[in-house]
Amino acid sequence: MSEDILYDQSHIGFLEELWGEGFLSPGGPEEVARVLDGVDLTGAKVLDIGCGSGAIAVLMVRDHGAAHVTGIDVEDPVCAAARARADAAGLTERITIDKVTPGPFPYPDQSFDVVFSKDSIIHIPDKEALAQEVFRVLKPGGIFAASDWLRAHDGAPSPEMAHYIALEALDFAMASPARYRAALAAAGFGDVALVDRSPWYAEVAAAELQELSGPRRATWEARHGPDFIAHQIETWTAMVPVIQSGEHCPHHIRGRKPG
Numbered sequence: 001m002s003e004d005i006l007y008d009q010s011h012i013g014f015l016e017e018l019w020g021e022g023f024l025s026p027g028g029p030e031e032v033a034r035v036l037d038g039v040d041l042t043g044a045k046v047l048d049i050g051c052g053s054g055a056i057a058v059l060m061v062r063d064h065g066a067a068h069v070t071g072i073d074v075e076d077p078v079c080a081a082a083r084a085r086a087d088a089a090g091l092t093e094r095i096t097i098d099k100v101t102p103g104p105f106p107y108p109d110q111s112f113d114v115v116f117s118k119d120s121i122i123h124i125p126d127k128e129a130l131a132q133e134v135f136r137v138l139k140p141g142g143i144f145a146a147s148d149w150l151r152a153h154d155g156a157p158s159p160e161m162a163h164y165i166a167l168e169a170l171d172f173a174m175a176s177p178a179r180y181r182a183a184l185a186a187a188g189f190g191d192v193a194l195v196d197r198s199p200w201y202a203e204v205a206a207a208e209l210q211e212l213s214g215p216r217r218a219t220w221e222a223r224h225g226p227d228f229i230a231h232q233i234e235t236w237t238a239m240v241p242v243i244q245s246g247e248h249c250p251h252h253i254r255g256r257k258p259g
């Protein structure tokens, strides 16, 4: 994690306009529901790792029936946005947002029924330590249900992938499905499952590039500035081919702590 704020107000504003209010990742409520497919949140205590600006914490309480969501993040602007969103939804009592430092979670063993994360573990380089921490804070029988941006292999990225990652400038620490699978198994998880979401996001990302660079470009430029939008178009132009090639491969990730 760098010392700089990576998700500042301008970045939050742009991503929320592209992906929906309170969302700093693609897919909206439908994709969250797919990540949670088959996981009953009714009455559950949930940890949301990398909660961003909080729409998903609200969704999990309001629409999925969670009793309480603890959202953790490492940056002040997103934590403030998430707290404001929980307050505005009247869910202050059922959503706690904790700013944390990277590393072990500040919660006792067996604190949560479900640990959720959407497109945030990409920022956590030590997948093995993360898997152990998730396992530690889950109750027996608890579920880890996540989505994340992975890459096909753990070797040196192709020049196209390296170019894309450099443009993102977001301390990405992408790892392969094989590394995630091994990390979860080594931590003790059973029923480990990974589902490749790149066919879905390849289509969505191509549409996003068209949205930013097509006839509506001037509207985006008016709201976010021509230089900012030019950089986003450059980033998306680099991203679409590496998703289509499968080197950048978003996945859903699932594991169950034996109960």
Ligand SMILES: C[S@@+](CC[C@H](N)C(=O)[O-])C[C@H]1O[C@@H](n2cnc3c(N)ncnc32)[C@H](O)[C@@H]1O
Pocket (backbone or CB within 6 Å): 001, 007, 022, 023, 024, 025, 049, 050, 051, 052, 053, 054, 056, 072, 073, 074, 075, 078, 101, 102, 103, 117, 118, 119, 120, 121, 123, 124
């Ligand atoms: C792409 S955003 C996704 C946010 C949210 N999950 C969503 O889908 O809207 C990634 C988030 O992970 C957070 N993050 C980065 N490093 C983290 C860490 N070590 N622990 C928890 N969150 C982290 C970032 O600050 C950011 O809010």
